[in-house]
Amino acid sequence: MYSPEPRFNSRHFTAVIMPAKELNKQCMECKDAEFELTVRKRQLCRFRFIAHKVHSRMSVYRAFGLDGPKTQLLLPVSFGVSSSVLLHILNADRQHRLDNGRPLGYDFKILVIEPSTVVATGIPFDQNYEALEKNFPMHTISRIPFHSIFDHVPEMEEIMQEYAGSKFIDDSTRSNEERLSAFRASISTPTSRTDVDTVLLTRLVVEFAKKSGCESVIWGDSDSRLAAKALAGVAKGRGASLTWQVSDGMSPWGVRFEYPLRDLYKAELLQYESVCAELSDIVIPDQPPSDNILTKNLSIDELMLRYVQNQGAKYPGVMANVARTANKLNPSTSDNAPTCALCAGLVGNVKGNSGVTVANQVEDNHSSQFCYGCMRSRPEELC
Amino acid sequence: MAPTACFDCKEARAVIIRPKNRHKLCRACFIKVFETEVHETIIGTNLFFPGERVAIGASGGKDSTVLAAVLKTLNERYNYGLDLCLLSIDEGIRGYRDDSLETVKRNAVQYEMPLDILGYSELYGWTMDQVVEQVGKKGNCTYCGVFRRQALDRGAARLGIKHVVTGHNADDVAETVMMNLLRGDLPRLSRGTSIVTSSDASDIKRSKPLKYAYEKEIVLYAHHRQLDYFTTECIYSPEAFRGSARTLIKDLEKIRPSSILDIVKSGEDMAALVPVEVRGAGKATQAGAEEESAGGCGSQNGRTSGGEMAAMEKQLTENDAAESLETEIKLPSGARVKPNRGPTGKAVKTQTIKHCERCNYISSQRICKACMLLDGLNRNRPKTAIEVGVGMEDEESSSTLMRQMERAQLSAT
Amino acid sequence: MYLDSGGLELLFGNERKHKVVLPARLEDGSRPNISYLLKYLVDNLMKDQRIDMFIMEDNVYVNVTLRVYSNSINDVDRRPGILVLINDADWELEGEETYELQQGDNIVFVSTLHGG
Numbered sequence: 001m002y003s004p005e006p007r008f009n010s011r012h013f014t015a016v017i018m019p020a021k022e023l024n025k026q027c028m029e030c031k032d033a034e035f036e037l038t039v040r041k042r043q044l045c046r047f048r049f050i051a052h053k054v055h056s057r058m059s060v061y062r063a064f065g066l067d068g069p070k071t072q073l074l075l076p077v078s079f080g081v082s083s084s085v086l087l088h089i090l091n092a093d094r095q096h097r098l099d100n101g102r103p104l105g106y107d108f109k110i111l112v113i114e115p116s117t118v119v120a121t122g123i124p125f126d127q128n129y130e131a132l133e134k135n136f137p138m139h140t141i142s143r144i145p146f147h148s149i150f151d152h153v154p155e156m157e158e159i160m161q162e163y164a165g166s167k168f169i170d171d172s173t174r175s176n177e178e179r180l181s182a183f184r185a186s187i188s189t190p191t192s193r194t195d196v197d198t199v200l201l202t203r204l205v206v207e208f209a210k211k212s213g214c215e216s217v218i219w220g221d222s223d224s225r226l227a228a229k230a231l232a233g234v235a236k237g238r239g240a241s242l243t244w245q246v247s248d249g250m251s252p253w254g255v256r257f258e259y260p261l262r263d264l265y266k267a268e269l270l271q272y273e274s275v276c277a278e279l280s281d282i283v284i285p286d287q288p289p290s291d292n293i294l295t296k297n298l299s300i301d302e303l304m305l306r307y308v309q310n311q312g313a314k315y316p317g318v319m320a321n322v323a324r325t326a327n328k329l330n331p332s333t334s335d336n337a338p339t340c341a342l343c344a345g346l347v348g349n350v351k352g353n354s355g356v357t358v359a360n361q362v363e364d365n366h367s368s369q370f371c372y373g374c375m376r377s378r379p380e381e382l383c
Numbered sequence: 384m385a386p387t388a389c390f391d392c393k394e395a396r397a398v399i400i401r402p403k404n405r406h407k408l409c410r411a412c413f414i415k416v417f418e419t420e421v422h423e424t425i426i427g428t429n430l431f432f433p434g435e436r437v438a439i440g441a442s443g444g445k446d447s448t449v450l451a452a453v454l455k456t457l458n459e460r461y462n463y464g465l466d467l468c469l470l471s472i473d474e475g476i477r478g479y480r481d482d483s484l485e486t487v488k489r490n491a492v493q494y495e496m497p498l499d500i501l502g503y504s505e506l507y508g509w510t511m512d513q514v515v516e517q518v519g520k521k522g523n524c525t526y527c528g529v530f531r532r533q534a535l536d537r538g539a540a541r542l543g544i545k546h547v548v549t550g551h552n553a554d555d556v557a558e559t560v561m562m563n564l565l566r567g568d569l570p571r572l573s574r575g576t577s578i579v580t581s582s583d584a585s586d587i588k589r590s591k592p593l594k595y596a597y598e599k600e601i602v603l604y605a606h607h608r609q610l611d612y613f614t615t616e617c618i619y620s621p622e623a624f625r626g627s628a629r630t631l632i633k634d635l636e637k638i639r640p641s642s643i644l645d646i647v648k649s650g651e652d653m654a655a656l657v658p659v660e661v662r663g664a665g666k667a668t669q670a671g672a673e674e675e676s677a678g679g680c681g682s683q684n685g686r687t688s689g690g691e692m693a694a695m696e697k698q699l700t701e702n703d704a705a706e707s708l709e710t711e712i713k714l715p716s717g718a719r720v721k722p723n724r725g726p727t728g729k730a731v732k733t734q735t736i737k738h739c740e741r742c743n744y745i746s747s748q749r750i751c752k753a754c755m756l757l758d759g760l761n762r763n764r765p766k767t768a769i770e771v772g773v774g775m776e777d778e779e780s781s782s783t784l785m786r787q788m789e790r791a792q793l794s795a796t
Numbered sequence: 797m798y799l800d801s802g803g804l805e806l807l808f809g810n811e812r813k814h815k816v817v818l819p820a821r822l823e824d825g826s827r828p829n830i831s832y833l834l835k836y837l838v839d840n841l842m843k844d845q846r847i848d849m850f851i852m853e854d855n856v857y858v859n860v861t862l863r864v865y866s867n868s869i870n871d872v873d874r875r876p877g878i879l880v881l882i883n884d885a886d887w888e889l890e891g892e893e894t895y896e897l898q899q900g901d902n903i904v905f906v907s908t909l910h911g912g
Binding site for chain 1: 560561564565566567568569572576631634635637638639641642644645646647648649650651652653654655656657658661693695696698699700
């Protein structure tokens with residue numbers, strides 16, 4: 001049913017303005033698949049639409065690779081819908097290019113951070129991992145636990161101690177796993193915990209990318225997810241970091257971050273996944289949001305995800321526009337400005353921000369090795 | 384629970400918890416720290432100069448009342464040398480503005496400040512009651528909002544005053560940041576957080592000294608100093624639509640009370656990251672003129688309505704459809720992607736600032752919105768109902784969303 | 797838009813002050829707390845817009861000041877934008893809805909929302 005033809009030709013575009021009647025039962029792109037859905041007013045089979053969006057994004061890498069060495073990318077797979085769908089699309093594209101003797105332009109490696117070491121859900125995922133290896137045998141897949149951050153980022157020990165403050169005592173005689181849980185447990189609120197977890201996971205992915213010679217990380221965040229990330233980032237005082245946490249761009253560690261699913265809604269990815277046999281054994285379905293959690297006990301990230309989901313049902317375009325807007329911001333040009341020891345965000349204000357009181361108050365009270373956003377999530381902060 | 388001692392003086396009983404840092408303070412220390420922080424904001428931004436005449440946009444509500452009280456206190460304590468007065472706008476809504484204006488009149492006596500009241504009838508020839516009589520209750524907020532935006536500037540100009548301060552607080556600024564992000568409005572994102580906005584057209588500087596003050600602390604300050612302020616909702620929007628951004632911000636505040644200032648911080652940083660070419664034409668921005676209302680109308684100030692969101696959704700869908708007619712993104716061979724631009728990075732629209740041909744007020748159009756609305760009103764005087772002609776209200780979807788958004792609040796009744 | 801004051805005094809501006817009388821012990825033997833008061837306000841102030849003025853022995857008298865919009869009191873713990881002060885202190889300092897009311901307590905509900 002799915003033949004990965006990534007090029008778009010003009011014929012398909014003329015088809016758009018043809019009367020709908022003639023196209024009734026046909027995908028506007030591959031012509032052979034029966035038309036399955038109308039996505040944003042275009043009648044496409046669901047694969048085509050989604051794959052096209054991703055290929056448009058990925059064509060950038062191809063352009064890099066055509067007259068130079070192949071670009072190495074790192075794809076972190078979380079077993080969620082989005083990253084799994086991204087993997088499927090990229091794999092199909094790669095296969096198709098190999099079959100046709102066309103240049104790859106880029107290649108990618110897969111990184112799995114063991115879900116069980118991130119969230120204790122009790123759900124075994126070994127079978128999902130096996131399915132991943134079985135269905136995508138052409139790729140290098142690395143599987144590492146969250147607590148391997150101590151191995152990959154040696155200075156992390158010191159940073160954590162500094163960050164968690166005097167009340168936290170890091171017992172180096174314990175296992176890495178225990179030490180990481182102790183650190184995470186020292187952070188009191190769901191918002192701060194989620195925030196710091198995200199920072200640590202990002203660090204781990206970046207270090208792994210560097211070690212494996214990857215110059216970019218391609219994240220599987222959907223449009224909805226990026227919108228939620230942008231809103232949550234702003235709400236957590238991390239507005240200046242949106243230029244790499246939500247936008248395509250250079251991260252502070254010298255590894256580029258790319259979000260090829262940025263034009264796709266979560267709902268569209270779910271549609272794709274639902275008819276994709278290779279993914280059925282891999283994807284761990286999202287936990288349905290619990291209704292009986294009081295707002296104040298949610299994390300900010302969770303609140304924003306829910307907000308984007310609720311509003312996105314009625315205003316998908318408005319939500320999508322949030323990520324697009326964030327993507328238009330310029331990266332900060334403050335050269336040699338001090339950066340945060342934990343998240344590498346700017347310490348102090350972005351150049352050109354003359355705000356007087358906000359940043360100063362938080363950062364001046366403590367050492368300035370951490371940025372505003374990280375200070376807010378510190379264990380000693382009572383908020 | 385045993386009484387908690389004040390974090391600052393360690394003696395008196397703590398009565399407030401600061402949202403910003405969770406410090407527990409007694410009444411006296413809280414009042415002192417609140418005032419000191421406003422003072423630091425004023426000094427840190429060189430907001431005033433000695434001898435400056437400053438008009439306080441006063442509505443009788445908590446924000447402007449607290450602003451007047453604090454400015455009077457600080458002006459005396461730190462010898463700013465300001466010549467302060469109160470400036471009120473009378474929209475002409477009987478039973479609503481009447482009462483709040485009485486509050487402002489008492490404030491003028493309490494704070495020993497001269498008061499000027501400028502009416503819509505005087506400025507525009509129409510009171511809001513008359514506008515409502517003509518256009519009905521639906522859509523009247525549009526008129527009020529547009530008229531109000533200009534009224535303070537015009538009032539100040541009339542008094543020969545070049546600086547108007549308004550009671551916008553941190554919650555308002557945070558709301559504006561979120562709104563502009565949701566609206567994808569980069570020019571406004573770049574301006575919305577700045578403490579001073581000015582416009583060439585009226586030569587009047589607008590500023591918000593309470594920009595870093597939490598709404599909650601403003602209410603507490605008013606309570607603990609027993610300030611005389613007026614609490615009500617406009618009678619024309621008794622269940623005022625509370626936009627997405629506001630609900631979101633209040634939820635955020637529950638999760639992490641500091642988040643309001645965190646959003647302000649993010650907003651300030653992002654403002655500095657907005658590409659220069661989309662920021663708007665330097666000083667001649669519309670910020671002062673079109674983005675703020677005088678003292679906060681419960682339904683319109685910095686908020687989007689359902690209609691606006693629905694209209695934007697429609698627009699975006701159309702853009703999307705148009706975009707899919709474009710050809711695939713082509714990159715010149717070997718070209719490096721510009722840092723931090725999506726491959727589809729599109730040109731962002733810029734705003735050009737002109738002056739209204741009728742009233743000379745700054746406007747992005749040939750005729751400013753207020754004059755356009757007045758045209759409609761005058762043409763149809765006395766009785767014919769007219770459409771709200773500013774292209775932002777889709778009544779059907781607006782009221783649907785409004786119902787949806789209000790459901791939570793109404794369900795318990 | 798305000799609760800009918802039920803003939804009670806009007807302070808400056810538009811505050812509504814109510815003297816509320818509650819049983820010292822509830823049916824289950826517990827003492828009335830803020831949750832109970834909220835429910836009481838909703839049941840009595842909202843529906844009848846009048847205040848029960850029967851005074852009996854063993855009652856708790858509390859003074860309630862309302863500076864809120866009519867609908868908002870229903871939902872004080874879930875709906876944002878209302879401050880509750882117990883004898884001038886933020887209710888968070890006093891145990892929020894579990895605070896047990898004492899004779900002569902002053903309870904204030906203030907809206908933080910715009911309305912100007």
